[in-house]
Amino acid sequence: MFSKAYSATIHGIDGLIVSVEADISEGLPIFDMVGYLGSEVKEARERVRVALKNSGFRLPPKRITVNLSPADIRKEGTVFDLAVAIAILAAFGRIPDENLKDILIIGELSLDGSIRKVNGVLPIVYSAQQQGFAKCIVPKENAKEGAVVGNIEVYGVSSLKEVVALLNKEIDIAPEYVDIIKIFKTNQEEDELDxxxxxxxxxxxxxxxxxxxxxxxxxxxxxxxxxxxxxxxxxxxxxxxxxxxxxxxxxxxxxxxxxxxxxxxxxxxxxxxxxxxxxxxxxxxxxxxxxxxxxxxxxxxxxxxxxxxxxxxxxxxxxxxxxxxxxxxxxxxxxxxxxxxxxxxxxxxxxxxxxxxxxxxxxxxxxxxxxxxxxxxxxxxxxxxxxxxxxxxxxxxxxxxxxxxxxxxxxxxxxxxxxxxxxxxxxxxxxxxxxxxxxxxxxxxxxxxxxxxxxxxxxxxxxxxxxxxxxxxxxxxxxxxxxxxxxxxxxxxxxxxxxxxxxxxxxxxx
Ligand SMILES: Nc1ncnc2c1ncn2[C@@H]1O[C@H](COP(=O)(O)OP(=O)(O)OP(=O)(O)O)[C@@H](O)[C@H]1O
Ligand SMILES: [Mg+2]
Ligand SMILES: [Zn+2]
The missing domain is CATH 3.40.50.300 (P-loop containing nucleotide triphosphate hydrolases)
Known part of the structure; x- marks a missing residue:
């Protein structure tokens, strides 16, 4: 049982697509994460495990291995949490694999399964759009900055449960929309200084x-x-x-x-x-x-x-x-x-x-x-x-x-x-x-x-x-x-x- 989700990180000022692979095998119930990880990413393991449990996803005791690639880039931060949880659920058969194909997923997980905002959403969504992704799932608070990019559907989400329901097409969320022309116009208003x-x-x-x-x-x-x-x-x-x-x-x-x-x-x-x-x-x-x-x-x-x-x-x-x-x-x-x-x-x-x-x-x-x-x-x-x-x-x-x-x-x-x-x-x-x-x-x-x-x-x-x-x-x-x-x-x-x-x-x- 193997599944793959897509996430991204920031390199300089550009987004860099990272694939998150999860494998489930028989053996001792150990959760391993590999792929040149910084310390915050290593801690993702605990956040994901507890967030899954607290969101009501009971998983059978199996051996879980998650790999983040490309391997030569050091992964930092908490931005992969959500994609890791999703890849694991997909590997357990809770989400069809094909539903993850052209979606980029980013967000930090809290222990209760809610999703926290992260930095760098705008350049990440921009890179996703450039590389042909059709959709992005981002923390609700970051949805506007993601939607600014255009030509890619951006969904703001607030909990792991909601994301799973969305990916399983059990619920409908409207993609975020930003009226660029309007916000540019309102900005033309007078400056206070002259x-x-x-x-x-x-x-x-x-x-x-x-x-x-x-x-x-x-x-x-x-x-x-x-x-x-x-x-x-x-x-x-x-x-x-x-x-x-x-x-x-x-x-x-x-x-x-x-x-x-x-x-x-x-x-x-x-x-x-x-x-x-x-x-x-x-x-x-x-x-x-x-x-x-x-x-x-x-x-x-x-x-x-x-x-x-x-x-x-x-x-x-x-x-x-x-x-x-x-x-x-x-x-x-x-x-x-x-x-x-x-x-x-x-x-x-x-x-x-x-x-x-x-x-x-x-x-x-x-x-x-x-x-x-x-x-x-x-x-x-x-x-x-x-x-x-x-x-x-x-x-x-x-x-x-x-x-x-x-x-x-x-x-x-x-x-x-x-x-x-x-x-x-x-x-x-x-x-x-x-x-x-x-x-x-x-x-x-x-x-x-x-x-x-x-x-x-x-x-x-x-x-x-x-x-x-x-x-x-x-x-x-x-x-x-x-x-x-x-x-x-x-x-x-x-x-x-x-x-x-x-x-x-x-x-x-x-
Ligand atoms: N040419 C000017 N027209 C109108 N107000 C002025 C002018 N020059 C100075 N002022 C007034 O004097 C105040 C002090 O100016 P400002 O703080 O820009 O000086 P500064 O050259 O930066 O001084 P400092 O070297 O102490 O930082 C301004 O807030 C403004 O009220
Ligand atoms: Mg001065
Ligand atoms: Zn002097």
Missing amino acids: FSEVAGQKAAKRAIEIAVSGMHNLLMIGPPGSGKTMLAKRIPTIMPELSFDESLEISKIYSIAGLLDQEGLILKRPFRAPHHTITTSALVGGGHNPKPGEVSLAHLGVLFLDELPEFHKKTIEVLRQPLEDKTVTISRLNASFRFPAGVMLVAAMNPCNCGFYPDRNRCNCSINEVKRYLNRISQPLLDRFDLCIEALPVKYQDLDRKMEEESSEEIRRRIHGARAMQIERYRGQNILFNSQLSPRSIKNYCNLDNKEKKLLEQACDKMNLSARAYHRILKVARTIADLDQSELINCKHISEAICYRSLDQKYWGD
């Missing part, structure tokens, strides 16, 4: 507009209360609306992290602002059974590191690689896991401990203290920021003055134009934004005439800039030209781009 609330700050707003247009990383330096945090929080309001595919991509990551709410989809661009006490693994991902970190939870949105120098130096240095590659790779003994990390990094900081350097009327820090504070940010990390701006406090008279400030909507419209230029230019190139240009593609797409070349070379000589800085200026100039709807990069574009490099000279230069 750039029109920020008085003045013209220069900072301009730099933010450029940064968002080309997905450039941005660093803001300024004294306390100058509005750095306020500005950063409004960045998602000028980013393009999420497409369904983007929403799905982000939602998969949240599903694995167990952070999807009842809606089943993330509908807004992420804005993640982890506190500076965060650990390395919480920031970039990790753990025994690797989970995505903040840099992945911010994928396709903004990762905001407020008070940058307060972060553990080691923690932020670990970010350097993911920022460059747009993915996080975590290596474990037998496998390596990849999580997406396509973020726009925005950081804010004070220039010194008291916050008011270089205003000598208010800052008493010695030059050495200032240097030590600034040097918490290493040069290579500093190099990751394409734009560096100073946020200066707005005078209270200006705050009072009822000036008409531009709304996020208006800024977003211009950004849309710059994005359209990039989409057109990089069609079929695997490049989405100017910030992603490699040194070689910079040569192709950021051509300069002699006059422009000379201007940039002179600036680099004068400011003693590295090759990396040179490339960053070119990429930013490309974005500024795109905002201008100009295929040519002219001197005006170059000079503005140079300005965004000159600030790190002011603070970090000798």
